[in-house]
Amino acid sequence: MKAIRFERYGAPEVLALLDVDEPHPQAGQVRIKVRAVGVNGIDWKIRAGQLREMLDPPMPAGTGSDAAGIVDEVGDGVTGVQAGDAVFGFGAGVLAEYAVLEAWAGMPDGLSFEEAAGYPIPVETAFRILDEVGIQRGQTLFVSGASGGVGTAVIQIAGDRGITVIGTASAANQDYLRALGAVPTTYGDGFADRVRALAPDGIDAALDIxxxxxxxxxxxLTGDPSRVLSIADFTATQQGAKVSFQPGDKAAALRRAAALYAKGALHIPVEKTFTLADVAAAHAYSEAGHAAGRTVITVA
Structure with missing residues (x-):
């Protein structure tokens, strides 16, 4: 089968489309014929070698963890899913024609493979950090960097819980945040004063994405470091804030996301799509930042 691999750390151009052996599911896993793969920041950070002290895969290494497709093989002990089912979920090195998933959920009616492929990491992260920061119905949440996949999920999940969200994004993405249900403002110098002006009753918790x-x-803004959580600044704990990076129950998060989509409360738009042959361009686009929604690679 065709799959994306890289043999050394470096720029997007180290990614190559190669012929490799097909994977097969072990107990508790399923294999899918991949239709689409979401591109996450962690993908290009691993490829560039930025995380080698924590994640140093053997070479040649695959890339991608979020995929959607059609089940074609089911491992021992797996129930509730069968060949032919459309699913989305988590795996390793999923940027290939076939991939093994370790956690998955069925795709609700109307959800495209492209959009579903952009869900796994964003929705798992969003559910987890909202729970960990302790924000409650009727309170106000500030989100720094709110226009990407995680921020898009956070805004909608929080809104479904009755939480007011104020988020920062570039000037070009202000209308995007507003359409999601957030109160937008720009980041950069003076952003805290702009947030205070939008929240006269104060900020109850803050997420740094x-x-x-x-x-x-x-x-x-919160007056309490324990009410601040980051998923991207690992020095936050030095100031008393929280850092969250360990995934929780992935399958449960996917099922919760599917239920929210089914009731019309969650939609993470695909901002740009690439083909498998254009994976280097997809990584470069994601790495440049400022996307509103998700970057996705279509495989079939």
């Missing part, structure tokens, strides 16, 4: 050096300002 972008990792752009905003922890001190977030603490000042």
């Amino acid at each position: 972008s990792g752009s050096g905003v922890i001190a300002d977030c603490i000042a």
